[in-house]
Amino acid sequence: VVEAYGQLAAEGWLLTRQGASTTVARLPTAGPPPPPAARGGEPAVDLRAGEPDPGGFPRGAWLAALRRVLATAPPEVLGYGDPRGRPELRAALAGYLTRARGVAADPGRIVVTSGFADGLARLAVVLRDQGVDTIAMEDPGQPLHRRIAAGEGLRVVPAQVDRDGVVVGELGQAGAALVTPAHQFPLGVPLAPARRTALLEWAARGGAIVVEDDYDGEFRYDRKPIGALQGLDPERVVYAGTASKTLAPATRLAWMVVPARLLEPLVEDRRHRVTTPALDQLVLAELLSSGAFDRHVRRMRSAYRRRRDALVAALAAEAPGHPVSGLAAGLHALVGLPRGVTEAAVAARAAEAGVALELLGPHWHGAPRHEGLLVGYGRPPAHAFRGALQALLAVLTGEKP
Numbered sequence: 001v002v003e004a005y006g007q008l009a010a011e012g013w014l015l016t017r018q019g020a021s022t023t024v025a026r027l028p029t030a031g032p033p034p035p036p037a038a039r040g041g042e043p044a045v046d047l048r049a050g051e052p053d054p055g056g057f058p059r060g061a062w063l064a065a066l067r068r069v070l071a072t073a074p075p076e077v078l079g080y081g082d083p084r085g086r087p088e089l090r091a092a093l094a095g096y097l098t099r100a101r102g103v104a105a106d107p108g109r110i111v112v113t114s115g116f117a118d119g120l121a122r123l124a125v126v127l128r129d130q131g132v133d134t135i136a137m138e139d140p141g142q143p144l145h146r147r148i149a150a151g152e153g154l155r156v157v158p159a160q161v162d163r164d165g166v167v168v169g170e171l172g173q174a175g176a177a178l179v180t181p182a183h184q185f186p187l188g189v190p191l192a193p194a195r196r197t198a199l200l201e202w203a204a205r206g207g208a209i210v211v212e213d214d215y216d217g218e219f220r221y222d223r224k225p226i227g228a229l230q231g232l233d234p235e236r237v238v239y240a241g242t243a244s245k246t247l248a249p250a251t252r253l254a255w256m257v258v259p260a261r262l263l264e265p266l267v268e269d270r271r272h273r274v275t276t277p278a279l280d281q282l283v284l285a286e287l288l289s290s291g292a293f294d295r296h297v298r299r300m301r302s303a304y305r306r307r308r309d310a311l312v313a314a315l316a317a318e319a320p321g322h323p324v325s326g327l328a329a330g331l332h333a334l335v336g337l338p339r340g341v342t343e344a345a346v347a348a349r350a351a352e353a354g355v356a357l358e359l360l361g362p363h364w365h366g367a368p369r370h371e372g373l374l375v376g377y378g379r380p381p382a383h384a385f386r387g388a389l390q391a392l393l394a395v396l397t398g399e400k401p
């Protein structure tokens with residue numbers, strides 16, 4: 001008992017004074033801090049661009065792969081490991097990228113990152129160290145990527161995009177260019193063959209680096225996907241892929257295949273910040289080498305193709321003032337607006353109806369050249385997709401759903 005009293009007094013729970021009785025300390029009465037205010041909650045209908053259906057995530061295959069990994073991985077897997085990423089994953093990716101995307105992929109040239117966002121940030125640092133001060137980015141393009149590059153000290157300049165993809169003449173003297181050749185984000189056009197050549201010539205002339213963001217290259221619905229640009233000039237093009245569209249953004253698994261001149265500095269940089277969990281890398285390696293990844297992609301490709309077809313058909317039939325442009329590819333469609341209808345007006349109606357969609361506006365570097373909507377058809381659960389489409393049509397036609 002004496003010991004217990006002594007312990008409680010030492011920890012400040014009891015007050016003991018010579019000649020007085022021991023009392024319970026008066027402690028501040030504030031309870032635990034209130035939980036942060038709940039976010040506005042998920043929208044009733046989520047048609048924001050770019051995320052896959054979480055219901056399609058191959059949970060069973062992931063779990064089976066994780067079990068195999070844990071049962072067989074040698075102890076060294078639990079160390080810091082190679083800063084480029086697990087050799088098993090780099091080997092599996094090299095095979096997959098060569099076969100599926102026409103990438104010249106040597107496992108020694110692959111660097112695994114925590115999403116493309118992480119890869120781009122580290123690439124920006126390395127490019128800056130090599131004397132690059134300006135990166136050209138497509139206009140319109142992904143605003144997050146502009147912020148990332150600028151945050152690492154690069155000057156970001158816009159390069160217009162027309163129906164053939166990025167206008168190469170707009171790249172000017174930039175030391176690097178970030179492009180989305182397979183499916184321009186967000187306009188949805190492919191980089192035309194003549195532009196591919198012109199882009200590589202531009203890079204060769206100025207000693208520049210092209211970063212090929214192949215974010216949704218697996219999802220082409222009207223034909224076999226066009227091979228990666230990187231295969232044409234692996235010493236000037238960084239190929240960047242991600243599992244964010246094929247599996248889920250939460251995996252934070254992505255990869256870059258890099259030219260020799262960038263490899264050592266990138267590896268050195270990653271040595272200081274090994275950020276991509278090794279067990280997850282091994283799971284992806286297992287999915288790739290067992291064929292489960294290919295099966296999953298095939299399944300999702302046909303599901304998204306059906307969704308896109310349904311979207312295009314519904315808009316043509318019931319909202320013909322809203323044309324869909326861009327390739328039959330990826331997880332979003334660019335939807336035009338009839339004359340006199342603004343993004344702001346559609347956004348207000350959509351918010352009122354609980355329909356989340358994205359506007360083209362914020363994707364421009366400066367003043368918008370035209371308006372439009374990015375409708376993501378990946379996210380709604382399969383059973384709710386028809387209802388989501390009806391809600392969208394109601395927003396676009398101004399009817400109450």
Ligand SMILES: Cc1ncc(COP(=O)(O)O)c(C=O)c1O
Nearest residue numbers: 050115116117142185215242244
């Ligand atoms: C144009 C583009 N590229 C790449 C990505 C993938 O980024 P991450 O791998 O960081 O999820 C996205 C995600 O939205 C994107 O919009």
